[in-house]
Amino acid sequence: MDTYLPPAPAAPRQSLDTRPRLSVHRLDMAHPGDVSALAALLDRGAIEAAGIMAVIGKTEGNGGVNDFTRGYFTQSLMALLAARTGRPAEALLRELPCILSGGTEGVLSPHYVVFARSAPGVANPVDEAQGPQPDGALAIGCALSEPLAAQQVGRWAQVRSVAGAVRDAMREAGIARPEDIAFVQVKCPCVTAARAQAAAAAGHAVLTADANRSMAAARAAGAFGVAIALGELPDDPALESAMLSDFERFSARASVSSGVEVEANEVIVLGRSAAWAGSLRMGCAPMRDALDIGAVAEALRPLGLSAEPQLRPEDAARVAAVFVKCEPDRRGRVRGARHTMLDDTDINAQRHIRGAVGGLVAGVLGDGRIFVSGGAEHQGPDGGGLIAVIAHVG
Amino acid sequence: MDTYLPPAPAAPRQSLDTRPRLSVHRLDMAHPGDVSALAALLDRGAIEAAGIMAVIGKTEGNGGVNDFTRGYFTQSLMALLAARTGRPAEALLRELPCILSGGTEGVLSPHYVVFARSAPGVANPVDEAQGPQPDGALAIGCALSEPLAAQQVGRWAQVRSVAGAVRDAMREAGIARPEDIAFVQVKCPCVTAARAQAAAAAGHAVLTADANRSMAAARAAGAFGVAIALGELPDDPALESAMLSDFERFSARASVSSGVEVEANEVIVLGRSAAWAGSLRMGCAPMRDALDIGAVAEALRPLGLSAEPQLRPEDAARVAAVFVKCEPDRRGRVRGARHTMLDDTDINAQRHIRGAVGGLVAGVLGDGRIFVSGGAEHQGPDGGGLIAVIAHVG
Amino acid sequence: MDTYLPPAPAAPRQSLDTRPRLSVHRLDMAHPGDVSALAALLDRGAIEAAGIMAVIGKTEGNGGVNDFTRGYFTQSLMALLAARTGRPAEALLRELPCILSGGTEGVLSPHYVVFARSAPGVANPVDEAQGPQPDGALAIGCALSEPLAAQQVGRWAQVRSVAGAVRDAMREAGIARPEDIAFVQVKCPCVTAARAQAAAAAGHAVLTADANRSMAAARAAGAFGVAIALGELPDDPALESAMLSDFERFSARASVSSGVEVEANEVIVLGRSAAWAGSLRMGCAPMRDALDIGAVAEALRPLGLSAEPQLRPEDAARVAAVFVKCEPDRRGRVRGARHTMLDDTDINAQRHIRGAVGGLVAGVLGDGRIFVSGGAEHQGPDGGGLIAVIAHVG
């Protein structure tokens, strides 16, 4: 379903290009325990298990605290990779970023995106057609911060920890300049009851002991950390009070989630690097609200893609992955019209907004395999969010 | 929120045009018991209570069997109109079509559309600017069939009953040709346990005694009835077996709901008639699936509207009402990608699809005040549906 | 369904007993707009519309912010009583306490309890059989506090306001001593966004501008107010900090709800008064947790009722109404076993607990017509709540 066939080669084989190449595979799952598509990819040698750098996916749970589809998929993935790499699943769990968002409302389709780096010397036939690519190609870098203490969650210490991890990941990716970064995915720890008690016993005060509130605070700090590393905000501790209050301040390229399962800030950086080869590029644009269809066009433009009003099938086949952050507008209205997402006792507000924005973006792209995640505090404009697209060019 | 200011008059006052004029008001509600926007409209004389022909709206319940926001709004509306017309609410309830769809998922906004006919001799300042309009303007007609027996529900007898009511409504509207009809809204009775028992006692067999299944059968028969009246299908009783089985047969202009609260088929016909004046026109287009953003453009085209990718605010202000029918694809996939709507025990499939398609259409129009209704059997293509737009032109 | 036939008279007719008599009718509804059972009661003269003192009921919505079944039932009730009393519905809405809880989970059945006072000189045949009743009978009194300012919500000013209203209602009921009070139902205003802004403009600070949090704070203050009036807690402003933090402090006879639709504290007091006649009595007992089946037995005991393990049908027929408050234990466990109510993104925790405790109480009584309400802060023990039963005796 995910195969892109490039145009016939117009140039001779560039066999001297030894730069690494990123491959991005968007794979279906029949249920959250199904990793057979990745197994098939490994079986036919399309990628190597040891080359997998990160996985980002959408599973079909409710996306809330009691969404166990994320844990189920993670367990299934790590069991597969443990069998293929010979390493213990527990070690892989600590080292391989696997960031999942639950909730495939409406037309959204459960899927996962596997980011793999080519083994040295292995030529990618897609790339070979493309010539020297002096500007480089899409690169990936991952980093893990030091473990974060509970009392640091949602405070400037976390902001700086995330910013540091973003810089580490940039270095790993070989991305020289912040403006070359297209998209940063972060997963942050939050405060659990147990961590709050441990902090109190050690004489520290946590920002909040409420797990849900600490997750929001952690997402805010994650977004601010990215914004500092990208130069979107200054590293000024006085801004701590702006988190979760001044929503005019945001990163236009950060996507942050938070969960009890991590103890350090996990960072995945994607951007252009001259040290990488290949046909993949990435575009990203802020969404000003849940109706901002123009942002989709803006994210597609640098990729040479245009939807009038929908991507043509041959262009849709060039799209490798799509990432969206969004929010139910907390003021209760979208462009003046009252919405009912925030007061619905039956359906969680995040499920509402994922379904609506997912429907819009899927309609433009002609494809429901889109990563749409809520909890977009300071990730794009207030009441909106952002959209990022990876596609093959050339 | 809903006021359209036309361009300055380019022609002298057409005071001799005595044709009726349709006005369409899209009104907000703060909750399902709030009809204050209509009260204000009546207070300031924008429309007359006696001129109201029909009301179509979306309330913020779950859209299912236990959605009481429809009954609450209806009770509130009829109490207001009883006070303003001096007629009993019970009589109004029987005579005035009030068709509500519950469920304002995602960015959809609770609202109601009031269709009113000008009183004789009352000039509409919008229309006066437009000259003679020899092709006429948007017209409305309503009709009620004879009460439908329980054993007729979902059978060819209902198909013909609906077709007859559509023809009655066309006559009332002064619409001469089926091809001038833009959109037909139907509300059909279904089989309740009580009606099934009464039919059995009289020696008749009902198609199904299951309320939910009979509602689907009634919607199918309603759609076939419209299709016959519009010449989309022949009046061939052999087609009875095609209902709910051959989804290649459909009406591209029918929107049908079914409910326990009606005993006869209620029909509202909208289309162009030379006997009416005014600036309103209507476009309608089938949607081939839940991602068919092209259908929105197609429905806008005859109205002189174009979204690139979104209606400009001045064009959005010309839109008076939008109606959408849609369905979660019963084959479990949208363009090859698995969706999870049909197997979700937490969120009803109709809520999923309304949220997704509502998000798409609202994104193109830049406005969440859209009537989106599920249960689209034979109303547009299988797995898709249709979209209809009313707008001011000229 | 609701008729209690007393034993044959054992004493001569007490025609000189001119004391008022309370009648309590538990009525079914087919849907939230159905008040036909009350209309029938009025039609056959069982009670007089002008004698109705209060209504407490359960409607079948979700019980959350977007539960409109409460408003729908209230509108329907007030329209009926307006027609029967000749008074405007708006005036009745302000004066007649109508306290509804949404959510009939599991075996709970939608119903409403009408409290009516006999007209002077009208003899109740049930009562006549019972002799002089020197200890009196169940009495009712209602009171409304002064309007509550937004900045008073959740603070000691509200506590005292509620306590004062409880004392007013006691006086109206003719209940002399706090220990004669069986049960107090309170409805409190909360802080809305509009009220918070008005308070800020006047230079006042509200406790919280979050509607849901202010509702919890208002319920806490309501419970403390009842506790003070009943002598369960001292009138000590230093206790303000105990609200929503020290759950060892509670009233064992208070049931409090909060809503945006009231601006003053509404109080209904039920208890024994020598000034009233009749066969009705009331028992009340605290529930220490959601499994406290012993509390049901304790509430039944003073009524001469015993469930072994269930009320016999002839005893169940003597029960006139049942009221329960309960809470999902906020510590996440019930008697050491983990529960999942608080972390369920699909079903609201209050819906979970109402279904479970409703199932338990209905099983003991053999009847699902039970008023079960969540939000039991300081209304009975932490993690538990309370149960109150009205029954005919003698």
Next chain:
Amino acid sequence: MDTYLPPAPAAPRQSLDTRPRLSVHRLDMAHPGDVSALAALLDRGAIEAAGIMAVIGKTEGNGGVNDFTRGYFTQSLMALLAARTGRPAEALLRELPCILSGGTEGVLSPHYVVFARSAPGVANPVDEAQGPQPDGALAIGCALSEPLAAQQVGRWAQVRSVAGAVRDAMREAGIARPEDIAFVQVKCPCVTAARAQAAAAAGHAVLTADANRSMAAARAAGAFGVAIALGELPDDPALESAMLSDFERFSARASVSSGVEVEANEVIVLGRSAAWAGSLRMGCAPMRDALDIGAVAEALRPLGLSAEPQLRPEDAARVAAVFVKCEPDRRGRVRGARHTMLDDTDINAQRHIRGAVGGLVAGVLGDGRIFVSGGAEHQGPDGGGLIAVIAHVG
């Protein structure tokens, strides 16, 4: 939480008793991937991995088609047992019955019950105190039928297949007479789209191709199969038409589930056998409706347990496991009072009834660790179900 300390030995050690002993462990889980309690049991040698006969549990999903907590727990359990037995997880999955019900509504607590058989020669200290036990003790037997063809599902062929498997399991358990059987748990295959197509290609007609309907038909056939093996119904193929239509016919000791993950009928039989030793016994009683608290007392009576109104803590500690089947009454009323479970679009009817009946049973037992499962067609009386309890005696 699960330790039962028997009274001090009153008899000398029965070291010559070489009969097998059943142990039943009720274990907590922190989430559906948590099998640490079983790992701890194995670590301390309380049971042997190879002695585990069956697992029955409740996980915290929604209990519907998209409840993946069952698959997640099963994967986690089989991974643990594979590591401890050295056998492949796939083989264990085929051979070890693991029957899970999703949905821990209200006070229900996620848990699993592990049935293990003592290794030859290993003495159980509990049993040693009890003397010769000539009547035997609780025994377990499991059996798997031949794979069931899709066209057999819901038909008499399945009934007989289940009956045969019950008899096989009785033999394995060493239970001589049907009247000694206390409880039979069955898991049946259903018709999936793929199986229906394969059957059609081979010229066979399935009863229904709708997965949900075939699951109900399979449960009905499973219940009839148990009833035949237990002598509750005759083996008369003419009864095929009674399935899902004549609900007066039922097994009072069958608990049946159906799922896509099995291809043959899985049967677990529990009952008394003279060939087994130990202190465990089992009681079972039909529930006539969702309020039948008397059935709980009836199931406890043969175990020497009595709830007045609740088990005392020392008696509750003797309870090893509780199994309940229940149903939302399909006629819409419980003892004359309307319920709203069947028409709730927000909460599935099975979730409603599990929460209510679970609350009732948990209240009597004083413990929320109860297996409550819906889908009780022909498993106990119509609108009711059944309850079974395992406890230590003596």
